[in-house]
Amino acid sequence: MSQQLSLERMVADWMADEAAGGAPETLVDHVLTATIETRPLPRWLAVLREPSMTAQTRQIVGVPRRQLVLAAALVLLAVALVAGAAAFLLRQPPTTDAWPGFRGDASRSGAAVRGPIGNPTIAGQFHADGSVGTAIAVAGGLVLAASDDGLLHAIDIDTGTERWQLAVAGVVRGPFAVDGRVYIASGDGIVHAVALADAARVWDSTTALVTPSEITVLDGHVYVGTGDGFVVTFDAATGRELWRTQVSPDAAPVHGPSARAGVVVAASDDAYLAAIDAATGAVRWRIQASPDLVGTPVIADGTVYLGVSPDSEGGRLVAVALATGAEQWRIEAPMYAPSVLNGFGYVSGPTGAVRAIDLADGTELWSAALGGSLRPPVVAGEIVYVSLDTARQVVALDRATGGELWRLDVDGGNSCCLAAAGGRLYLGTLAGTVYAIGGDGKILTAGAVPTGGSEPTIEPTPGETSPPSTPVPFPTPELVWAVGTGAAGFIPWGLAEAPDGWLWAAEAMSDRFAIFEADGSFVETWGSTGSGEGEFDMTRGNGDPYGMIAFEPDGSFFVLDVGNRRVQAFDANRAFVGAWGSFGAGPGQFSDPISIAIDAAGNVSVLDQGRRVIETFDRAGTVLRTIEAFPAAVNPRNGANQLAIGPNGHFYVSVVNPNEVIELDPDGNLVREYGSTNNPFADQPNYIAFDGDGRVYVTQGPGRADQPGVVVFDADGTYLGGFGRLGSGEADLGFAWGIVITDSGILTSDAGGLPDVGLTSLIRKFATIDFP
Known part of the structure; x- marks a missing residue:
């Protein structure tokens, strides 16, 4: 399958959408992304260099730049004829879409408006004085990345210069950027809100939390998990604590909550999964979802998906109803919660495979074995992007088939995740580099599905199994x-x-x-x-x-x-x-x-x-x-x-x-x-x-x-x-x-x-x- 839609298909689909009363924002993004590389790219900080890149297994088909310009003009003409209002959308710069925080929005869906198109290019690099091992946010023309020397860096997307930095105590958790503010938690357990434009302090929480998790913000509320088993909620405007609710009866650490439509969902290290009323903090339901360590839940289309953590040796992916907590299906394999787009999930895990699954029943559609430890993917348009932590690479896969489009070497492991906004990918490495990865706009043909370290096909199952534990006999020394x-x-x-x-x-x-x-x-x-x-x-x-x-x-x-x-x-x-x-x-x-x-x-x-x-x-x-x-x-x-x-x-x-x-x-x-x-x-x-x-x-x-x-x-x-x-x-x-x-x-x-x-x-x- 080709990575890009043909121009005829774009225009035809757009007309069909308009005839049906649908909004063409997604197609507009396709057109913008297809033509972005015909215009000069903004410069990023530091020395621009081209790292090594593995060659494609199939032919890469290029489109001459002059033809792209002409094609873009024809599409723009079609836009004007079909809907004048859409012209405003076409005038948006490619950085207007945002990536608020860990795995995207508050629901952690892992889906972006658009990512790089064509062969990967290094649009810029920023070098911190510490490892960048937590989530990256993109908002307001800034890339927000925390280094482990206790600094949050705000990097200007257009120039690559550091617009501001914020020093806090210990390891930074977050950031989450929304509504002109950035929310983080510091190593001393304090939650901070600062202005996105200049890091001016808005508020600091008055009570220290035990080992705060990644932050989620939705509808004026800031949600944080704690290391002693709670979800704590603050008023996003004032920092006043609104409620705290226990998720783990045994005070196990709680991972970053997810939120959607008045419900907060959080999971703890002892595998409790709870849905909490966002307004009152009342527990709607709570289940114990897995026999192994679990990760951050994802909410999509009335379902909660809970997978494993990167530290898991075993475990499962489970889907439960958001309204009741009733299990819908599960897969007995170590997988992270999926990145979700149009009813399909794209999952990776600590065992080296990326899979596409039908979220209706958990059926596997394809599997690409990349090997090593992977991080949760980002899905945008027709592409799934995934970070290979141990291999120190980023790989792009065809969303329909799992075929490889490209892979790019980076200078260190990525211990967290990718971010995507404005037609670019962003990631931080343990070597302290923040990468901005763009594309050259060419049409690529998907190569073969990667099979290195191939894993067996998984099947969704209805029952629950737990292997028995057998003590090892051995003489006990005095x-x-x-x-x-x-x-x-x-x-x-x-x-x-x-x-x-x-x-x-x-x-x-x-x-x-x-x-x-x-x-x-x-x-x-x-x-x-x-x-x-x-x-x-x-x-x-x-x-x-x-x-x-x-x-x-x-x-x-x-x-x-x-x-x-x-x-x-x-x-x-x-x-x-x-x-x-x-x-x-x-x-x-x-x-x-x-x-x-x-x-x-x-x-x-x-x-x-x-x-x-x-x-x-x-x-x-x-x-x-x-x-x-x-x-x-x-x-x-x-x-x-x-x-x-x-x-x-x-x-x-x-x-x-x-x-x-x-x-x-x-x-x-x-x-x-x-x-x-x-x-x-x-x-x-x-x-x-x-x-x-x-x-x-x-x-x-x-x-x-x-x-x-x-x-x-x-x-x-x-x-x-x-x-x-x-x-x-x-x-x-x-x-x-x-x-x-x-x-x-x-x-x-x-x-x-x-x-x-x-x-x-x-x-x-x-x-x-x-x-x-």
């Missing part, structure tokens, strides 16, 4: 001791042993280390918040706490300062020696550094999830070697958690979706996978440690149900078993994170005291395990 600091709010993350036997537990949420003697006696805390020498920011750009430290045999050590994107070196007396690293996508720079390890030669290796590399430095910070962290055979859909160097000198990486540990030789070749068969990882694998016989110990989080908090593999990858029941008992493990193996025992750090986990936070020592 608990030797369990300690904390005695201070309220102690939550340990990373754990390391210094050469003197003392234990350093990273209190990443406080940007410091808690230090214990070998017998568990608490000594002191060390470290403070900041960006100066010897100061730390242990919060990643996405808001997750990560504290990492690695010791040399002489007691000197290196701290991975993840929020400041640098490595700091200290001597054995904790005196600052030096630092290296900065934000960026080049050698020696860090996009999303998450783990650090030292090898036998004293070289320092850093796992950068944003750049998808393991980079090795000497003690002074000179880059020695860079290898790919994720081989194509593995290609995790949600990155990784930790890097360790084994006694054999190999790299071990705990990857997420699939949940497993991979072993790489020093050149980056895949040696083996731990947990790929009989997988004990019901939750994300975290820290990795080794005993004297080369056995591999790995912690996993609180979503593991009946599986153990520590799992153990033989050196050849054979799964041996595990220990650590989920619970709050002294010998139980909640959010098992750090782990250290010594000759005298097994030490773990437990972050189970987090509010959304509700268990205990302790450092525990278990006796060694006697293996046969």
Whole structure:
């Protein structure tokens, strides 16, 4: 199928619409988009460059520019003859349509008026000093993008200059732009309203919310989900709180709400889906929709669609009636909620496929296997646009067949979504670039449907199934001791042993280390918040706490300062020696550094999830070697958690979706996978440690149900078993994170005291395990 309608078809359809009394706005947009590239494009900021682009599998048919101009003139003449009023519509500039926020409008439908036509062109780039990993909004001639250094950037579409920037505390959630205002939530839980034109403050909420979600605004109300299970609503004009309603009975985090026609719909991490009266906050209905993590709901044509989150390993897509909550159909496969256009849904998911489904019954129409982790698509006209996070590409597919039209390389992963407005796509990358992608206006013929990593056809089903969970038998080692600091709010993350036997537990949420003697006696805390020498920011750009430290045999050590994107070196007396690293996508720079390890030669290796590399430095910070962290055979859909160097000198990486540990030789070749068969990882694998016989110990989080908090593999990858029941008992493990193996025992750090986990936070020592 051709990407564009023929001119004869345009005019004929337009006349038919007029005869029937229909409005021709969509067709006008087609005409505008078809002719936009015959006029000079506005300039964007920075250096314009053309990134690499994969060639089409079929012929690309071009239309000479002179013919396009002539054809456009004929169509404009037809417009004048058919309806004079339509001339006003034709005078609209191509940037008048908007993209208010995450997945488009308040219903999260993911549909745009128009996207790029023809082969992709880079209309411009803006470079921030932090990763751009949240939603982009387009309104009032501005592109609004937040970087993880706490800045919201307003970029002029016509010139590419930054018209204004707004600094807030922590990670920005949002933006959502509507009615001349921009609404965001900051990392301290405050919701802000500012003027779209100049960022002048309109109001700030007076009560901090617990981990606010993406924002939705409709009919004068601002809706926000919270990390403790509520939807909170504010008056969009004044910021006054109107109501708050509980979605999750167990206080699980609530994702960004959706709103339409007087109803707000929201879903929580424990899979509750609720419809709430927008005026009063009363719950109209609430169901538990899925056995797995869920994402943001979509509302369209009287139906609510709820799919999985990017962190899901399994799950389903379910459709329920907006009025009653009654299930209409579901598909047992991990898919995001669809982007919706004309009764059809276009879905992607963490498993690498894009599918078209008939929303009447969930029947699959086509499937394109792109591989890796995908983000929710945007649909506009005859095209479906999708961002390939792991492949660092944007792909355009024919909406009718799934055939590929083009793909374009970008400089980093896209951990959120696309935006589309004015005939362009916008996306932000973990490398800090905001792209504006236009088209050259040529007519393209769809190529073959992508089949790489092909997945089976899905079928909608009426019943519900839940696989049984079987505990793994394993001898439970004796608990030797369990300690904390005695201070309220102690939550340990990373754990390391210094050469003197003392234990350093990273209190990443406080940007410091808690230090214990070998017998568990608490000594002191060390470290403070900041960006100066010897100061730390242990919060990643996405808001997750990560504290990492690695010791040399002489007691000197290196701290991975993840929020400041640098490595700091200290001597054995904790005196600052030096630092290296900065934000960026080049050698020696860090996009999303998450783990650090030292090898036998004293070289320092850093796992950068944003750049998808393991980079090795000497003690002074000179880059020695860079290898790919994720081989194509593995290609995790949600990155990784930790890097360790084994006694054999190999790299071990705990990857997420699939949940497993991979072993790489020093050149980056895949040696083996731990947990790929009989997988004990019901939750994300975290820290990795080794005993004297080369056995591999790995912690996993609180979503593991009946599986153990520590799992153990033989050196050849054979799964041996595990220990650590989920619970709050002294010998139980909640959010098992750090782990250290010594000759005298097994030490773990437990972050189970987090509010959304509700268990205990302790450092525990278990006796060694006697293996046969």
